[in-house]
Amino acid sequence: MSDDGSTTHNVTIHLVHGDPIRFHVQLPEWRHMGLGGDIEKAQLRNMLAIELDGKLVMIPLSNIRSIEINPAPPELPKYIFRGAKSA
Numbered sequence: 001m002s003d004d005g006s007t008t009h010n011v012t013i014h015l016v017h018g019d020p021i022r023f024h025v026q027l028p029e030w031r032h033m034g035l036g037g038d039i040e041k042a043q044l045r046n047m048l049a050i051e052l053d054g055k056l057v058m059i060p061l062s063n064i065r066s067i068e069i070n071p072a073p074p075e076l077p078k079y080i081f082r083g084a085k086s087a
Helices: 035-044
Strands: 006-015 021-028 047-052 055-060 064-070
């Protein structure tokens, strides 16, 4: 967490076709409270939109294999398994 109360998250979007897209996003502490709802809403759309380096990048969900966010946001939807460890 930085001095202003924000947390930097590292995001990697693994594409079905193409190289992974990696970026960092800094979220203020208050923004974490709405992330669970944002994740649920994103699953209902057919595109993921990101403002990245001043550009709008839109990625069809059909071309996304997986998305990693590190560290995991503290507020997540209730149906997500918490505290899992790699085997």
